[in-house]
Each structure stands twice: as C-alpha cells, then as structure tokens.
Amino acid sequence: MNKGVKFLIISMTIVIILLAAGLYLFYQRSLESAEDEPSVDVIVANSLEIPELTTNLASNHFIRIAFTIQTDSKKAKEELEKRDFQVNNTIIKQLSGMEAEDLEGTEGKIKLEELLKSAFNSLLDEGKVEQVYITSAIIQ
Template sequence: MTIMMISLVTITLVGVIALVVLLKFSGDEEAKGPSIEEVIENSVDIPEMTTNLMSNDFIRISFKIQTDSKKAKKELAKRDFQVNNIIIEELSELKAEELQGKKGKELVETKVKDKVNSLMQEGAVERVYITSMMIQ
C-alpha cells in the first residue's frame, strides 16, 4: 500500500511538472511579437522629405511607421498629410547636433510616434523606423 501511494504521488508530481514546463514554453512563443510579415503588412512608408532644421541645416529623411492593425494602417495612410506636418514641425525644432548618434534618432522616432498616436482613432502606432536620413 505504501509503495502504491509513493508511485501515485510521483506520477502526479511528474505530470504537474510536465504541464508547467509545457505552458511556460508555449507562453514564450506568444510573447515574441509579430512576425516580419505582420510588421510589413501593418506598416506605412513615409516617402523621403526635405526640410529645414532649427540650426539652418537641411535634413532629408524617410520613415516606415508600424501600426498595430490593418485598420490603423488604413487610417494612417489617409492621415499622411498630417503625419508629414508632424514630422516637419518636430524636425524644425531640432538642431543638427541633436540628431547626431543613436539618441538623436531615437528622439525623432519617439516624438513622431507620440504625436501620431495622439491623432489615431482606429489603432495605434507601435514603432517608427527611420529608413534613411541625411543632414546637409
């Protein structure tokens, strides 16, 4: 009787451990985020534009803006003139020195994302990518 109880507890314990391990590994796959196909499918390209900086330099820059859904992508495509306005306004407040390095690019990406998100009604911008940039 004692051996049977020990065997039963051992089998139950192994089953519980296997279940916990299985749930933990399946949860990690969901947390990885969208696939590259989903990112491209929900992204809008902002063509290259040229504008003045506060320091009287010029910048040529283009973006890819990733949204969280197809509805958000459609809305963002319709709001392209507003997005262009936001980009021009934000860049006109920056100097060429502020845009140097990784922190400068992250600053622009964050400002554009926050301002565009304040316009969006059908979804949200998840990430803004600078696809090309040249300061003259």
C-alpha cells in the same frame, strides 16, 4: 521492499511528474507569447512608408529623412494614408525645431521616433502607431 526504497520511488515519481508539468506549462506560455507577436508579413501589411523629406533644421543645417510607420491594424494604416499631409506636416514641424546635434547618435534618433509616434497617435481616431522607424537620414 523496505520502507526507504518505497519512499524513494514515490518521491522520485512525484518529482518527475512535477518537472514534466512545469515544462509543459513553460512550453505552453512560450507558445502563447510567440502567437502574440505579429509576423513580419503582418507588420509589413500594417506599415506605411513615408518617402524621403527634405527640410531645414533650426541649426542652419538641412535633413533628408524617410520613415516607415508601423501601426497595429489596417484601419490605422489606411487612416494615416489619408492623413499623409498631416503626417508630413508633423514631421517637418518636429524637425524644424531641432538642431543637427539633437539628431546625432542613437539616442537622438530614438527620441525623434518617440516624439513622432506620440504625435501620430494623437492624429488617429482608430488604432495606434506601434513604432516609427527611420529608414534613411542625411544631415548636411
């Protein structure tokens, strides 16, 4: 074989090995990131449902609203369950200072979820709130 053919074969072999190594690393990282995400069963087990509350808004409207609070651990969920009176109080306080227009659309609801998440995290001694979900809302 001449030098050009040998060089081409060696080069192609090196390229194939590098591609295989790159694909292997990409596959391993994607598996690791999938393992970091909790399964839906874990999310449900660490979530606390807040039954529907009714309260007045600052704009002479009232709201009926329910939440699910996702925590990062069973201990955080259990602590929030024990602090249910504080959780309800926090929700009512936040809502009573808002007007109906503040809760319109996606942005208003996301803002409320973030405000409540921050407030609930300040209540917790162990763990943290990962996400607050509005599960139903009616403004009248």
